[in-house]
Amino acid sequence: xxxxxxxxxxxxxxxxxxxxxxxxxxxxxxxxxxxxxxxxxxxxxxxxxxxxxxxxxxxxxxxxxxxxxxxxxxxxxxxxxxxxxxxxxxxxxxxxxxxxxxxxxxxxxxxxxxxxxxxxxxxxxxxxxxxxxxxxxxxxxxxxxxxxxxxxxxxxxxxxxxxxxxxxxxxxxxxxxxxxxxxxxxxxxxxxxxxxxxxxxxxxxxxxxxxxxxxxxxxxxxxxxxxxxxxxxxxxxxxxxxxxxxxxxxxxxxxxxxxxxxxxxxxxxxxxxxxxxxxxxxxxxxxxxxxxxxxxxxxxxxxxxxxxxxxxxxxxxxxxxxxxxxxxxxxxxxxxxxxxxxxxxxxxxxxxxxxxxxxxxxxxx
Numbered sequence: 093x094x095x096x097x098x099x100x101x102x103x104x105x106x107x108x109x110x111x112x113x114x115x116x117x118x119x120x121x122x123x124x125x126x127x128x129x130x131x132x133x134x135x136x137x138x139x140x141x142x143x144x145x146x147x148x149x150x151x152x153x154x155x156x157x158x159x160x161x162x163x164x165x166x167x168x169x170x171x172x173x174x175x176x177x178x179x180x181x182x183x184x185x186x187x188x189x190x191x192x193x194x195x196x197x198x199x200x201x202x203x204x205x206x207x208x209x210x211x212x213x214x215x216x217x218x219x220x221x222x223x224x225x226x227x228x229x230x231x232x233x234x235x236x237x238x239x240x241x242x243x244x245x246x247x248x249x250x251x252x253x254x255x256x257x258x259x260x261x262x263x264x265x266x267x268x269x270x271x272x273x274x275x276x277x278x279x280x281x282x283x284x285x286x287x288x289x290x291x292x293x294x295x296x297x298x299x300x301x302x303x304x305x306x307x308x309x310x311x312x313x314x315x316x317x318x319x320x321x322x323x324x325x326x327x328x329x330x331x332x333x334x335x336x337x338x339x340x341x342x343x344x345x346x347x348x349x350x351x352x353x354x355x356x357x358x359x360x361x362x363x364x365x366x367x368x369x370x371x372x373x374x375x376x377x378x379x380x381x382x383x384x385x386x387x388x389x390x391x392x393x394x395x396x397x398x399x400x401x402x403x404x405x406x407x408x409x410x411x412x413x414x415x416x417x418x419x420x421x422x423x424x425x426x427x428x429x430x431x432x433x434x435x436x437x438x439x440x441x442x443x444x445x446x447x448x449x450x451x452x453x454x455x456x457x
Contacts, residue, residue, distance in 0.1 A: 163189045164208070169196035169221025176225060179203065181337050181371055183363055185309050190214040191233070195221030196248065202337045202350045204363070205233045207309025211266075212257070216244040224248020224273070228255065230333045232315050232350040233281075236307040237261040240281060245269040252276045253331035256315075256323055256349030258298050259283030260307055265293055278328030280348045296322045303357075311365055316351050316358040323348040334382035339371035344381035344392050378404040 128137045129150040141147060164187040167177045176197040184191045185206035192200055193210075195218035205212045212233035215223040223246035233240040233255065240257035243250055245268060252274065257264040258281045265279060267287030276285070276292030280301070285293040298305055301321035303314040317323040327346040335341050337350040338360030347353045361369040378384075379402075381392035389400035396402050 163187060163191065163193040163210070163214075164205075165192045166190075166218075167194045167198050168219055170225075171197075171220060176227075181339070181368075183368065184208075185311070191235075193218070194223075194226060195219060196223055197221070197225045198227075200226070200228045201230050201333045202335070203231045203233075204315060204337060204350050205231065205235075206311070206313060207235055207307065208238065211235070211238050211242045211262075212240045212259075213255075214242050214244070215246070215250060216242070222247040223250055227251045227331075228253070229331050230254045230327075230336065230348070230350055232256040232337075233258070234305065234307050234309070234315075235259045235262060236309065239263045239266045240283060242266040242268065243271075243274060246271075246273050248273055250274045251331060252279065252292070254278040254327040254333075254348050255281070256296065256301070256317075257281035257283070257293075258296060258305075258307070275331075277331060278326065278348060280322050280326055294322060294326060311363060313363060314358070315349070315363070317347060317349060317353050319353065319355065324353045332381065334384075342382065378402070 124142070125148065126137060126141065127148045127150065128134055134149070138147065164184040165179055165182065167179065170176060176199055177194070179192060179194070179198060179200045180202045182192075182203045183206075184203065187205075187208040187210070189208065190210040191205035191208040191212045191214075192203065193214045193216065194200060195216070200213060203213075212235045213228060213231060215226055215228070217223070223243055225248050228241065228251065231241075235258070238259070239262035240259040241252065241255060241264070243252065243266070250273060252265065253276070257279055260283065262283060263286040264281035264283035265276065265285045265288075267274065267276075267285075269287075271288040271290060274288065274290070276288055276290040279285075279293045280296040281293060282296050282298060298307070301318060301323050303316045303318060305313055305315045324347050327348045329344075329346050332342055332344065332346065336352040338352075338358075340352050340354075340359065342352050345352045351358065378387060378390065379393050381390055383390045384404075387404040388406040390404050391398060391400040397407070399407050401407050
């Protein structure tokens with residue numbers, strides 16, 4: 093829009109019209125919520141699922157007559173659509189392909205996998221993702237016929253640490269492609285490490301490391317660690333998970349696999365063919381060696397003067413909560429600094445009004 097004001101003449105407004113061609117790409121259909129009940133043919137329903145669909149099974153008893161040829165858990169790359177997927181505290185067995193398959197952008201921790209047709213945990217390219225931005229820690233994986241854990245053609249950072257990986261017909265850990273972006277540390281198991289020279293796998297013994305473990309891909313099984321086994325105290329402390337399969341805080345305990353060792357035995361849920369007990373949620377604790385969201389640091393103690401204060405703040409900081417931003421002020425959205433823009437807005441508007449009146453007076457002279 094163009095405006096011109098001349099003395100003694102009315103103001104004219106001239107509009108310039110432009111023609112735009114807008115191309116709108118076709119968007120994929122939204123994922124569907126599929127509900128099935130005991131009277132439905134669940135196998136047909138499962139085979140008809142599209143990527144991204146969510147299946148909800150109503151209460152009841154279901155019978156599946158065959159093992160499906162797909163992973164028990166499959167995740168894709170986030171591709172900038174959110175944070176990494178978190179896969180934790182699952183008990184998996186009878187998987188028709190891999191136990192857990194992840195393309196990229198995932199934290200996989202504290203899972204127990206009793207067996208799989210493919211690989212227990214498989215990090216491999218899929219769709220638009222390739223292994224990277226993945227942390228695989230403190231899982232217990234058994235596999236009679238294949239690899240316990242495999243990383244194929246990684247293109248980004250991958251950490252494989254503190255896993256109990258026991259394979260008979262394959263490798264404990266297999267690396268395909270370069271291991272340049274991989275960290276392999278603190279793992280224990282049988283089957284050996286293939287494709288990498290990193291010293292990240294110590295030898296284990298299935299009979300000596302667990303209460304009652306086997307490679308039959310079935311229950312009953314008790315994979316709680318034994319006191320004199322190779323798992324207790326063998327973890328790499330740079331890659332400890334904050335808690336374990338039961339939700340018990342590790343508190344700096346360096347035990348390999350899904351469980352934190354306890355002299356009294358497994359304090360949590362007994363592995364069974366049924367729903368797992370609810371996992372207790374522990375409150376963040378300063379000084380437990382695990383870095384929580386509201387902590388600058390956590391060096392495993394509550395002592396000042398060692399770089400990390402008794403309040404888990406970096407020494408030299410003001411030791412106020414991170415949400416306070418050091419100003420002690422507040423606004424409608426909560427505590428934090430008040431943005432200067434709302435206070436300056438009235439002054440800016442006053443300046444425009446004054447400027448407009450001045451321009452109008454000059455043009456009428």
